[in-house]
Amino acid sequence: MNRGELIKVLSEKYNLDPQFAADFVIHFFDSIKQALNDGGRVELRGFGSFAVKNYESYTGRNPKTGIQVEVKPKKLPFFRPGRDLKEYLNRK
Template identity: 35%
Template sequence: MTKADIIESVYEKVGFSKKEAAEIVEMVFDTIKETLERGEKIKISGFGNFIVRDKKSRVGRNPQTGEEIEISARRVLTFRPSQVLKNALNGGPTGPEVEDEDDDDDADEGDEA
């Protein structure tokens, strides 16, 4: 699915003009980008969490030569789907009786290699 497909879907389902639908979709994506750039977590109930993590620099190897190189420190974006989304993808229950277990799950944001 592309951004154009999302705009088309908003246009068809909400009834705004295509221009208005495009502006709304752009505003949502801009808000998400700005929030992530600040390093903040985005939590969308029933969908999942977007988390920005800082990775330290580390030593890696060139697989062809075996030469050691330093991999620079960087920020990475991770997505953790909610239980509701996981169930929807796997044919499980998706209604209100399914709790979103990732909502307050801050304990495992540690460094991963």
């Protein structure tokens, strides 16, 4: 499911104006991104939690040429699924 499909499902299920549903979905994801950018953690009970992991710089190697390169420090998003989501996916 992509963002457009999510907007369509929300607008049909709850009889919402498609533009309102689109604004809601966009604002929802923007709020998550902003919280993570501010160094916070986002937890959606029953679904999972989002956090940011900070990676220091390190010396890597270009696999094609074998030349060593310096990899800059970076932040990457990390998702940890909640117990309810795992149980839902693994039910029989």
